[in-house]
Amino acid sequence: MMKVSELEEIARKCRIRIVNMVYNAQAGHPGGSLSEIDLLVGLYGSTLNVDSSNPKWDDRDRFVLSKGHASPGMYAILAEFGFIKETDLSSYRVLGGICQGHVDSKWCPGVDFSAGSLGMGLSFAMGCAVAARLDGSNRQSYVMLGDGEIQEGSVWEAAMAAVHHELGNLNVILDWNGIQNDDFCEEQMRMFDIPAKWEAFGWNVKVIDGHNMNEILEGLNFLKQSNERPNILIAKTVKGKGVSFMENNPSFHGAAPNDEQYALAMTELGVEQ
Amino acid sequence: MTRMAATRDGYGEALLELASNEKVVVLEADLGKSTKSLHFRKKYPERTISCGIGEQNMFLVGAGLASCGYIPFASTFAIFTERGFEQMRNGIARPNLAVHICGSHGGTHTGTDGSSAQSIEDLAIYRTLPNVTVLHPCDDVSTKILTKQLVETNGPSYTRTARNKSPVLYDGREEEIHIGKGVVHRQGVDAAIIACGILVSEALKAAEILENDGIHVTVIDMHTIKPLDEELVLSVAKECGRIVTAEDHSVIGGLGGAVAEFLIENHPVPMKRIGVQDRFGESGEADEMLDLLGLSSPHIAKAVRDLMN
Numbered sequence: 001m002m003k004v005s006e007l008e009e010i011a012r013k014c015r016i017r018i019v020n021m022v023y024n025a026q027a028g029h030p031g032g033s034l035s036e037i038d039l040l041v042g043l044y045g046s047t048l049n050v051d052s053s054n055p056k057w058d059d060r061d062r063f064v065l066s067k068g069h070a071s072p073g074m075y076a077i078l079a080e081f082g083f084i085k086e087t088d089l090s091s092y093r094v095l096g097g098i099c100q101g102h103v104d105s106k107w108c109p110g111v112d113f114s115a116g117s118l119g120m121g122l123s124f125a126m127g128c129a130v131a132a133r134l135d136g137s138n139r140q141s142y143v144m145l146g147d148g149e150i151q152e153g154s155v156w157e158a159a160m161a162a163v164h165h166e167l168g169n170l171n172v173i174l175d176w177n178g179i180q181n182d183d184f185c186e187e188q189m190r191m192f193d194i195p196a197k198w199e200a201f202g203w204n205v206k207v208i209d210g211h212n213m214n215e216i217l218e219g220l221n222f223l224k225q226s227n228e229r230p231n232i233l234i235a236k237t238v239k240g241k242g243v244s245f246m247e248n249n250p251s252f253h254g255a256a257p258n259d260e261q262y263a264l265a266m267t268e269l270g271v272e273q
Numbered sequence: 274m275t276r277m278a279a280t281r282d283g284y285g286e287a288l289l290e291l292a293s294n295e296k297v298v299v300l301e302a303d304l305g306k307s308t309k310s311l312h313f314r315k316k317y318p319e320r321t322i323s324c325g326i327g328e329q330n331m332f333l334v335g336a337g338l339a340s341c342g343y344i345p346f347a348s349t350f351a352i353f354t355e356r357g358f359e360q361m362r363n364g365i366a367r368p369n370l371a372v373h374i375c376g377s378h379g380g381t382h383t384g385t386d387g388s389s390a391q392s393i394e395d396l397a398i399y400r401t402l403p404n405v406t407v408l409h410p411c412d413d414v415s416t417k418i419l420t421k422q423l424v425e426t427n428g429p430s431y432t433r434t435a436r437n438k439s440p441v442l443y444d445g446r447e448e449e450i451h452i453g454k455g456v457v458h459r460q461g462v463d464a465a466i467i468a469c470g471i472l473v474s475e476a477l478k479a480a481e482i483l484e485n486d487g488i489h490v491t492v493i494d495m496h497t498i499k500p501l502d503e504e505l506v507l508s509v510a511k512e513c514g515r516i517v518t519a520e521d522h523s524v525i526g527g528l529g530g531a532v533a534e535f536l537i538e539n540h541p542v543p544m545k546r547i548g549v550q551d552r553f554g555e556s557g558e559a560d561e562m563l564d565l566l567g568l569s570s571p572h573i574a575k576a577v578r579d580l581m582n
Contacts, residue, residue: 058341058342062337062341104367104368105340105368106367106368106369112340113337113340113364113368114363114364114367114368116363117359117360117363117364119329120333120360120363120364123329123330123331123332123333123334123336123337123360123364124333124334124336124337124340124364125337126330126333126334126337127333127334127335127336127337127338127339127340127341127345128337128338128340128341129337130322130334130337130338131337131338131340131341131342131343132341134298134319134320134343135341141337153329154327154329154330154333154360157324157325157327157329157330158327158330158333158334160325160327161324161325161327161330161334164323164325165322
């Protein structure tokens with residue numbers, strides 16, 4: 001089991017990878033990658049039962065990045081945990097590269113779901129959870145959703161169906177960063193009491209600070225509770241976390257830093273220049 | 274007396290026969306009684322997943338199951354499959370997951386429910402997706418056999434079945450049916466009618482009408498819209514020199530579109546497309562719809578005559 005300080009250091013390295021990818025491609029989605037990354041580090045570092053030397057292992061836990069545009073975060077993790085090489089990160093958004101714009105299972109080892117259209121991952125992860133039960137396996141199905149994403153109606157089709165089928169092996173992590181493509185979620189579509197909505201659908205709900213590694217690890221333990229309800233960890237996050245001018249700034253949902261901004265970001269992330 | 278049956282019953286029977294493969298699972302969206310997956314559900318409830326009235330979720334639950342080695346068959350009305358098109362495109366076709374979608378009650382032939390229930394664009398939209406096999410069988414026997422063969426394709430599929438009964442053509446001829454291979458039902462030198470689904474029997478009736486006038490036509494059941502049996506289309510275009518396509522579907526993008534696209538680049542011949550002429554249907558009995566929309570045998574026969582003149 002890795003120590004909290006080790007996980008925090010991995011998260012810092014992953015943030016550097018994220019900013020590098022988006023800067024090099026001069027395109028992509030840094031904001032949501034930076035908001036989700038502590039959660040992903042916690043998940044891969046403490047919980048997810050996968051094998052980078054055998055990424056298609058049948059009885060692995062499944063992880064679905066439903067907000068597939070936040071792919072730099074996923075690629076940073078896959079490089080950290082040995083699914084892909086550090087040098088693969090330079091293929092992000094490059095013709096023929098395994099790091100496609102949105103995560104794609106056909107291209108990249110360690111990616112279970114080809115995402116890109118919002119609102120699809122929970123249904124897919126539910127299918128994986130049903131398969132695990134049919135197989136008589138205890139493997140778990142994890143899915144990362146964005147808060148803007150849950151405006152998609154099909155998310156709630158899946159939320160209802162997962163409870164109906166008593167899928168206690170289905171676990172959502174919600175990256176509640178409060179910003180979507182055009183603006184703050186509050187401006188685009190007010191969602192009011194998000195935890196209450198999931199509770200009303202019958203889910204086990206826990207709210208945490210998505211940048212506090214101790215709380216993240218506690219939250220991941222909460223997901224492991226075995227009962228007949230699906231679980232959701234609602235993580236309050238800051239979009240663009242770790243890079244001052246990206247933090248809580250809707251402009252950096254899907255935009256790359258310029259040279260000056262890149263230098264500042266690297267300094268803030270502790271890169272000696 | 275020709276036996277009459279609905280293609281959706283062939284689908285239901287196929288699922289029962291496929292059940293010996295423990296990886297086969299069935300997904301429903303509250304229409305199992307109609308699509309005929311209910312027989313599987315009654316016998317294998319543990320392998321049947323109710324998704325409620327939520328087609329988008331159903332498609333991707335299927336994708337998740339397929340990614341874990343299961344072989345999901347998901348059915349609803351053809352028209353309701355269409356609301357899951359993006360799920361089909363991005364979540365099933367793109368990663369090439371072997372999820373089998375069946376849209377029953379397709380076409381105007383579904384009748385009195387009216388235009389909202391009459392899918393006449395399903396074949397066209399699914400045909401545009403890479404990796405997807407598209408089927409529209411004409412009778413219960415071929416539906417059963419083609420559905421069973423889908424398991425061997427290892428890729429996704431869309432199959433349209435029909436609500437109402439139609440003449441059974443394949444009793445005792447089961448071995449002639451293979452995905453991707455059209456079936457020649459009669460041969461003539463003046464024109465070829467390439468039909469699918471409910472209009473195969475109409476095409477055969479049209480051939481009888483024409484025979485009385487001394488016009489000899491080939492009739493083909495093109496139950497597989499994609500991959501199209503290009504070899505057969507090319508050979509009948511060369512032999513007959515005139516082609517009429519016939520489908521209970523928009524003339525845009527379905528079987529007629531597929532045949533026309535192929536021939537224009539390979540062996541252009543005079544051609545007519547029988548289908549719904551860029552309009553919606555309305556409430557009416559199945560045979561009334563075929564007459565109203567110009568799909569029944571006299572219309573097919575007229576299209577051949579027009580090509581002869």
